[in-house]
Amino acid sequence: MNLFVVTGASRGLGHAIARRLLLPGNYVIGLSRSSSEQLSKEASLSGARYESVEVDLSRVDSLADQMEQILQKAAVESLKSACLINNAGVLSPTGPIENAPAEEIAYHMQVNLTAPIILSSSFIHNTEAWEVPKTIMNISSGAGRKPYSGWSSYCASKAGLDHFTRCVGLEQQDKPYGVRMISVAPGVIDTDMQSYIRSLSEQDFPQKERFIQLKEQGQLSSPEDAADKLLKLLNSGDYGHGDILDVRQ
Ligand code: NAP
Numbered sequence: 064m065n066l067f068v069v070t071g072a073s074r075g076l077g078h079a080i081a082r083r084l085l086l087p088g089n090y091v092i093g094l095s096r097s098s099s100e101q102l103s104k105e106a107s108l109s110g111a112r113y114e115s116v117e118v119d120l121s122r123v124d125s126l127a128d129q130m131e132q133i134l135q136k137a138a139v140e141s142l143k144s145a146c147l148i149n150n151a152g153v154l155s156p157t158g159p160i161e162n163a164p165a166e167e168i169a170y171h172m173q174v175n176l177t178a179p180i181i182l183s184s185s186f187i188h189n190t191e192a193w194e195v196p197k198t199i200m201n202i203s204s205g206a207g208r209k210p211y212s213g214w215s216s217y218c219a220s221k222a223g224l225d226h227f228t229r230c231v232g233l234e235q236q237d238k239p240y241g242v243r244m245i246s247v248a249p250g251v252i253d254t255d256m257q258s259y260i261r262s263l264s265e266q267d268f269p270q271k272e273r274f275i276q277l278k279e280q281g282q283l284s285s286p287e288d289a290a291d292k293l294l295k296l297l298n299s300g301d302y303g304h305g306d307i308l309d310v311r312q
Pocket of ligand 1: 096121203
């Protein structure tokens with residue numbers, strides 16, 4: 064079986080990725096605070112194995128143990144490959160950083176940066192002896208590479224995720240079964256996160272109008288199209304340790 068652990072599988076891009084992975088021979092585990100009934104139903108018809116695990120990624124102290132338990136359970140199967148997709152993410156707090164409550168900044172960093180780092184650390188540690196291809200795909204954003212006024216926490220957490228990826232790439236590249244980690248910007252996708260962006264005030268996000276235009280001109284990718292591009296890249300194996308990629312390139 065091919066193991067896939069996908070964070071944020073309850074809706075949006077993560078949901079579409081998990082759906083696309085529901086194929087015979089795949090074992091898909093979705094991590095989020097809520098679960099998707101649609102995924103459970105479709106899984107039972109698909110020939111794939113699907114499990115949803117309730118995880119709050121802001122509770123970072125328990126994440127390493129949760130990942131260890133997931134991997135120990137999965138290891139009972141005869142696995143041909145293993146992949147972690149760090150997809151879950153939040154945008155808020157938005158607006159000038161001096162107006163952001165400290166607890167919202169801390170929550171943001173826990174979900175967007177600390178959680179993927181801890182999950183990756185535990186994934187690499189607990190699969191060290193697995194002699195199969197192993198990958199971690201971090202879902203980043205163009206905002207991690209280009210600054211946006213009003214999105215300083217988001218830009219910082221995604222830039223951090225990219226740089227974390229580069230460093231782990233160096234650590235893993237010479238190992239015989241090293242985990243190949245990449246960080247990929249998925250494009251602009253029609254999800255709850257985009258609805259939230261369009262609801263922001265001009266003062267908090269001066270580029271708001273551009274995102275309204277993208278929606279009105281039909282230029283947002285569907286979550287399914289974005290998932291297809293990401294999985295095509297993943298399946299191609301056409302990337303190096305620590306690569307920073309964008310599905311639009
Ligand atoms: P979304 O529709 O808002 O979905 C976010 C997902 O993250 C949900 O499944 C949610 O699950 C999960 N999540 C949020 N907080 C969590 C927490 N504390 N614990 C566990 N899970 C949590 O977002 P999206 O647009 O699909 O974004 C997915 C990824 O793509 C994010 O990393 C985002 O930064 C990136 N991205 C999106 C766009 C875009 O245009 N949409 C562009 C570039 C990058 P629960 O609420 O059930 O916990």
